[in-house]
Amino acid sequence: MSGDRRVRRTRRLVQQALVELILEKGYDAVTVTDIIARADVGRSTFYAHFTDKQDVLFSNLGELAFLHRLPAAREAEELFAFSRPMFEHVREQERLVRALLGRRSGGLVQARGEELLAAVVRDELVAAGARPSPGLDLLVVCVVGAFMGLMRAWVDGETGASPAELDAAFRAAVTPGVRVALRPDEAPRPPHAGAGSVPTHACAEPTAVGD
C-alpha cells in the first residue's frame, strides 16, 4: 500500500536528514541543499516528494498525533491526563521532539501543537463541567501556554527535571486555578472580572515549591 520501496526509502532518508540537521544547526539555518546532501538524494528527487523544507517538517508530524490516542480523560478521574504520558513519550522520542518542538524549530510545529493541545484541554474542562465561554477559552490558553512552556524549557535543556517532576510542576501550577474556575457557585465570576482579588485559598495541594 505504501507503494514503491524506493519512495519509502527516499522519504525516510530526507526526514531523518532534516531532523539531524535541525539538531545541529537549528531549523532556520537548514537549507534544502543541506538536506539532500545529508540524505544523499538528488535535488529533483527531493522536489518530487516535498514542496519545501516546511513540508518535510510537517510530514514528520504523525508522531504527535498520538494525542488522540490518549486515555479519554472523561473516564479518568484526574484532569489533564495527557500531561504525564506526554512528558514520558517525549523522553522516548527525544531526538525527534527536540527537533520539532524546541526553540531550534521554526515555531511552526509549536503552533500546531498548541492547537491540538488546546482542543484536548478544552474538551476536558467542558467534560469536567465548565461552561463554554470566552472566559473558558482564555483559561485554556493559559493552561496550554504553561504546558508548552514547560515542554520548551525541558526540550531546550533549561531544566533537568524528570517527566514526573514536570508533570507535578504543571499540575501544581494550573490545577488550583482550574479548580476555582470549575466552581461557579462559590465565586460567581461574570466575564467582567475586575483586576482585583482572586479567591485566596482554593484547597491546599501537594508539592510546595521549595523542596
Added chain:
Amino acid sequence: MSGDRRVRRTRRLVQQALVELILEKGYDAVTVTDIIARADVGRSTFYAHFTDKQDVLFSNLGELAFLHRLPAAREAEELFAFSRPMFEHVREQERLVRALLGRRSGGLVQARGEELLAAVVRDELVAAGARPSPGLDLLVVCVVGAFMGLMRAWVDGETGASPAELDAAFRAAVTPGVRVALRPDEAPRPPHAGAGSVPTHACAEPTAVGD
C-alpha cells in the same frame, strides 16, 4: 548624542519599514531588499547601520524594555503587577507589538520577551517569600507561558477580550497555584507523583460542576 540627523532618519525609516512589512507579509517573507525598497534607502546604507534583518528587529526592542520601569512589585501588595499595564501598553503600541510578538514574527522576539518576563516573575516570587529552587523555576516557566500564551492569542486576534479581562483571566488562572506554592510549610509532600493513581480530589468532589 544621537549624532547625525541623517542617521536617525535612516534608522527610523528602516525600522518603520520592517514593522509595516511584517504586518503585511510576516517576518519570514520579508527580505532586506523589501525593506530598503520600502524605506527608500540604499542597500549599502542599510548594511552600514544593521547587520541583517534580525538586527533591525531587535533594534525595535527598546519598546519592550519598559518592563524594568514597572512599579516595583515588592512594594505593591498584589503579585504580577506587570500584567495589567503590560496589556494596556500593548493595546497602545498595537501595531508594533503585533509585528514583534505575534505569530507573524519569527519567534525570536518572543523568546527574548519570555526571558525578560521570566526574570521579573522570578524576582516577584522570591520577594514574596518563595525559596529559589528548581521547582520555583518550573513554576516561573508555567506563569510566563500562560501570560505569553494570552498575549499571543490576543495579538493574533484569537480573542476580543479587553486588557482588563485578559489581566483577570491571567490572574485567575495562575494566582491560586502560586498561592499554594508560596506556602511551603502547609503540606509537606514529596513531589513524587505516583504513576498509577494520583490523588485527584484534594478538597472537593470530582466537581461535577455545570449550571
Added chain:
DNA sequence: CCGTTTCCGTACGATGTGTTCGGTATGAAG
C-alpha cells in the same frame, strides 16, 4: 522478463545576500 516508475546528475534562471567603491549631498562646526 519487461514495462513502469523512480532516481540521478546537471544545468538553468530567478532571487536574495552581503560587500565594495567612487561620486554626491547633507549635516555640523567654525
Added chain:
DNA sequence: CTTCATACCGAACACATCGTACGGAAACGG
C-alpha cells in the same frame, strides 16, 4: 558662508539558495 567630515547613493560584484527541466540509468512490481 565656508569648510570639512561623513552619511548616503547606486551600481556592480561574487556567492548562495531556490525551484524547475530533461535525458539517461537504475530499481521496482508483476
